[in-house]
Amino acid sequence: MVKMHGRCNLACRYCYLYEGPDRSWRERPAAAPPGVLERTATRIGEHAAAHGTRALSLVLHGGEPLLAGVDTLARFTGLVRDRVPDDCTVHATVQTNATLLTERRLAVLARNGIRVGISLDGGLAGHNTARTDHAGRPSWPAAARGARLIAERRPEAYAGILTVVDPATDPVELYESLLALRPPALDLLLPHGNWSARPPHREGPGTPYGDWLCAVFDRWWRAGRRETRVRLFEECVALLLGLPAATESLGLAPFDAVVVETDGSIEQVDSLKSCYEGAARTGLDVFRNSFDQALSHPGVAARQAGAASLAACCRACPLLAVCGGGHYAHRYRAGHGFANPSVYCADLQRFIRHVARRLTEAVPAVPADPVAPAVPVDPAVPAASEGDVP
Structure with a gap:
């Protein structure tokens, strides 16, 4: 640029x-x-x-x-x-x-x-x-x-x-x-x-x-x-x-x-x-x-280190492969640097799970032993709330 x-x-x-x-x-x-x-x-x-x-x-x-x-x-x-x-x-x-x-x-x-x-x-x-x-x-x-x-x-x-x-x-x-x-x-x-x-x-x-x-x-x-x-x-x-x-x-x-x-x-x-x-x-x-x-x-x-540079709660999140911690600048917190979830964490979870549900609805049922998707798409999995992040 x-x-x-x-x-x-x-x-x-x-x-x-x-x-x-x-x-x-x-x-x-x-x-x-x-x-x-x-x-x-x-x-x-x-x-x-x-x-x-x-x-x-x-x-x-x-x-x-x-x-x-x-x-x-x-x-x-x-x-x-x-x-x-x-x-x-x-x-x-x-x-x-x-x-x-x-x-x-x-x-x-x-x-x-x-x-x-x-x-x-x-x-x-x-x-x-x-x-x-x-x-x-x-x-x-x-x-x-x-x-x-x-x-x-x-x-x-x-x-x-x-x-x-x-x-x-x-x-x-x-x-x-x-x-x-x-x-x-x-x-x-x-x-x-x-x-x-x-x-x-x-x-x-x-x-x-x-x-x-x-x-x-x-x-x-x-x-x-x-x-x-x-x-x-x-x-x-x-x-x-x-x-x-x-x-x-x-x-x-x-x-x-x-x-x-x-x-x-x-x-x-x-x-x-x-x-x-x-x-x-x-x-x-x-x-x-x-x-x-x-x-x-x-x-x-730091921006090329992948999951290693993310907060512990991000590394443990089932949506990690898709979310990736969100935009780097959105993780900043004064005094704590960038090793935090995104300030949009709850919004990203809401969006990603919604897209996953739409994909699940669009894909026909698969036979036994399907290949696991990249992230869980079960809508019953609870999303993080505002209180779960810093």
């Missing part, structure tokens, strides 16, 4: 990056200078060659990366492709709020093989009231125009939509509003919160986030994949079936992403910045250090 621009043209009221505890973005250049981009491309090429990498994901990020200019995004992507071995495919994506998309910019991105992922709170103006510009004006008209433009004119470059779950919204209405924007895929993310900074609606009992996800899952499950892919749902189903799956929110697969900031610093992923000042810092940079050195950093290594 490369930070092409460290500022944003929006001022979303809930933004963990600019409104959260970490203020390191203020000390860095707004846009990544040519020297940083040049050196980053070289480091990516070195790493791909050293490990015989056949494919890698290059995410052009921000802030709002389109503030760097689409020609800069195209040049940098071309530089990376030139530096990796000939048999290594670079899958490039730009993650944008869509407000700056125009026909020309989309044409440049598509021509250079850069797919476009869009971040929205939903597919209606009312879902996006917290997403305003720095003058307090709503971003929805421009964002909706950009989303419709790519769906209509450049569907081959459309990567999908990323949406953060909000239990205050009607789940099915929000899902169907996003379908109207014709995304090939959706990614549903839980808001970044932890035990010391609880996410919204997570102060009391109940499982508001789990309930929301279950409602959307049922709507998606009935329709099938002909509507759109939902990464969280597909990964959960795969993990329940014992298949390999990789997502930051579920499973035990080692996490394999790092961030290059606009000043060339190599950091862990931005989500850690929602925990405390400096949580993502490694002390490394592309001028002095390789990505192999980043892999050996204690913070990165």
Whole structure:
């Protein structure tokens, strides 16, 4: 993940990056200078060659990366492709709020093989009231125009939509509003919160986030994949079936992403910045250090240790193989680090068990001596309550 621009043209009221505890973005250049981009491309090429990498994901990020200019995004992507071995495919994506998309910019991105992922709170103006510009004006008209433009004119470059779950919204209405924007895929993310900074609606009992996800899952499950892919749902189903799956929110697969900031610093992923000042810092940079050195950093290594890095109650949980302890940043508790269950533990159990029940209902009865599923799917197994976790 490369930070092409460290500022944003929006001022979303809930933004963990600019409104959260970490203020390191203020000390860095707004846009990544040519020297940083040049050196980053070289480091990516070195790493791909050293490990015989056949494919890698290059995410052009921000802030709002389109503030760097689409020609800069195209040049940098071309530089990376030139530096990796000939048999290594670079899958490039730009993650944008869509407000700056125009026909020309989309044409440049598509021509250079850069797919476009869009971040929205939903597919209606009312879902996006917290997403305003720095003058307090709503971003929805421009964002909706950009989303419709790519769906209509450049569907081959459309990567999908990323949406953060909000239990205050009607789940099915929000899902169907996003379908109207014709995304090939959706990614549903839980808001970044932890035990010391609880996410919204997570102060009391109940499982508001789990309930929301279950409602959307049922709507998606009935329709099938002909509507759109939902990464969280597909990964959960795969993990329940014992298949390999990789997502930051579920499973035990080692996490394999790092961030290059606009000043060339190599950091862990931005989500850690929602925990405390400096949580993502490694002390490394592309001028002095390789990505192999980043892999050996204690913070990165902890995220590749699988179950060994989890709390004892997580390791003993029958849902471990699917849940994987949840998102790393959501486990943080001041004074206790990350060796805790997710602040969304009860919500995740609610969601995973619900998906397991739907799978059980869909699969015909098997003969004697069946192969055991990846996790118990018996709905009678009690779920953890809020009081069972720290």
